[in-house]
């Protein structure tokens with residue numbers, strides 16, 4: 017897509033209910049030429065618009081390996097997301113993008129990959145997992161640590177079994193607490209609880225973290241204590257964004273615009289910036 021302001025009509029081709037307030041939408045541009053020309057890097061995002069209602073940004077939650085569609089996972093929290101949650105298969109919405117830089121995919125080749133994520137932060141690194149799955153020989157060990165408040169907030173659960181069975185892969189799950197009557201066979205505690213059981217070692221590895229800011233802060237500090245360096249940790253800052261194209265200044269972080277220079281940043285590039293919070 018050449019024009020960053022242009023919104024393109026898109027059709028919902030599938031809806032999967034992840035939790036009581038979060039769905040994954042499979043989308044396809046109505047214009048086949050636009051669909052064919054749409055490519056992106058894991059970690060980039062799109063803007064979804066509804067005339068008269070508003071627009072919001074969302075991570076792209078899939079690769080384009082089927083060549084015909086892509087996915088985004090959306091939690092119902094406001095006007096735009098409530099409108100999206102009314103959509104069914106065959107309905108239309110307007111999409112522009114992709115925006116931002118994405119995860120450092122080229123640098124991951126040959127490296128051990130550590131993904132640490134919480135809640136609805138998982139959609140952003142999910143395409144990395146797919147890419148590793150489809151090109152397993154190109155990457156080292158893959159370790160995924162995922163935490164949610166309770167088991168009921170967990171998304172992409174239907175894929176956990178396949179991820180766990182991938183060669184040279186470890187998936188660890190934790191929840192803050194388990195409500196009465198809910199079955200849970202994994203860890204209990206915040207996501208940093210899982211770091212004690214982590215098998216990834218700092219040597220030849222890259223860590224990618226996506227989740228609430230406070231979770232990223234404590235995770236980064238813990239990883240640094242365990243010998244990881246600033247340069248091998250990447251964070252996705254999906255906050256404070258409005259225009260998505262470095263125009264409104266709303267997402268400014270020191271010398272950077274999160275929408276244009278991020279949302280993925282190497283920790284060494286943002287550490288200590290005023291208002292960084294991590």
Ligand code: FES
Pocket residue numbers: 256257258259260261262263264265266267268273274275276
């Ligand atoms: S969201 Fe407007 S400058 Fe980044």
